[in-house]
Amino acid sequence: MALTHPHTTISWREPDKLPLRGTLIVLPGRGETPHVYERFGRRLAADSYRVHAVTAPSDDADRTREQVLGLLAEADPSTPRVLVGSDAGAAYAAYLTALPADTANLANGTVAGLVLAGLPANARTTTGGDSAPGWNDELDLRTACGTHRTKISEAGVRPGDLFGDLPAEWLDPGVPQRITVPLLGIHGANDEVSPVDAARRWYAGAPRAELVTITEGRHDALNDQTHRTVAATVVLFLERLRLGGELAPIATAEQQYSTTAPPVGHDV
Template sequence: MTVAAADTLTWTGPPEVAPRGTLVVLPGRGEHPGIYERFGRRIAVDGYRVTAVADPVADAGRAASLVAAALDGAPGPHVLVGSDTGALLAAALVADGRVPADALVLAGLPAGPPGAPEPDGEVAARTACPTHAARIAAPDGVRAGALAEPVPDGWLERADPARIGVPVLGLHGAADAVAPLDAARAWYARVPLAELVAVTGGRHDALNDATHRTAAASVVLFLERLRLGADLPLIARVTR
């Protein structure tokens, strides 16, 4: 089920599935909640409530308020999911102690010098998925040229990895030209408890790229481990 509000979209699972937790998605530059419909629907099927809020770059204070409202009284664990600059703000809200989330899922984190694409190459820089490419190129898709805009002042400093005391899952395209992987890898190395999934050939929109099924599966596995404890005990091991 999809429920629309002024600045949010919410996806909930089948009524027969007991709620297993709540995710709040903070979009990246130029995006809106509807961009995450495919991700929200997929995660909701497994019993997690997913709410996407408005682009934080447009109004960070408003976005933070929407996050708090979405988590108020919602079933735990509470997880902030951010993409691009939304990942920075999600990390900052936890590092600041403003949002008492239980974990973070960060995709395409811009942790270093940006690589802004040319205006006619922005869609290709975001994704190799034809379905997502058509979605963001549509008239109601992303705001053109948004990825060429700078990261808001102070956001990277606020997102201090050493001050994040909750488990973090990073999802990052190995071929991300907007937020290079090496800078992100160095950032995650400073988080007390973090796991980074580097997607082979992946581009900037790690949650909506051609490997969106793998990204969603990685998120669900992380969530299931989180439900067992903040130390993320393993559920299954690959043996040979």
């Protein structure tokens, strides 16, 4: 299988004759190539969202920014344009969106929302250093999905890069406060690379953030064994975003009680 060059943009398009519902730009994580997001891209494209995966910002942040700005400029402005980041890609997507308009060129409604998965809450990775795990241990930290383990092993993901430190400015404490667009966070409850408690504190600082934790989920939240549930969660967010920035609910779950039995947890 021919490997995708890490600086090549890959795209998955909506089905023919179906109207475009929005554009997603995926920023990969440390050591990853765009090809890693094929399964995610195909699934979201099937729901009529055009998906592009760009260079990992931990490889070349300037190139990533150039690709993102180019794709945003080309995207249909009548539908939402959303940045989706995983790991370092999540940190960089948030950082770009928080920059002043005259610096990042992402203001004036260009980016309608963010989806951040496995956000590193600290610039320094606690699992790294001289005792960085071997490849099999790294796979365990990334995912419990056998298919995804095979995918990242075949797609040119570089062992050990996951434990490299990130630029401190990407995770400046003021970043979440400066993000004004709606934000969906997806985080594995068992993420040992970026523990969920630290991530919760980061999202608590964003004015319009929703955080979804994935039971028993690991670091590669978009591609873990619960990837179908995660993709559905992303689609629900996108569909609400299409209705406007207030994210009005579309479907509301209601608790139904039996007329013959008391609610669970209530005294008889």
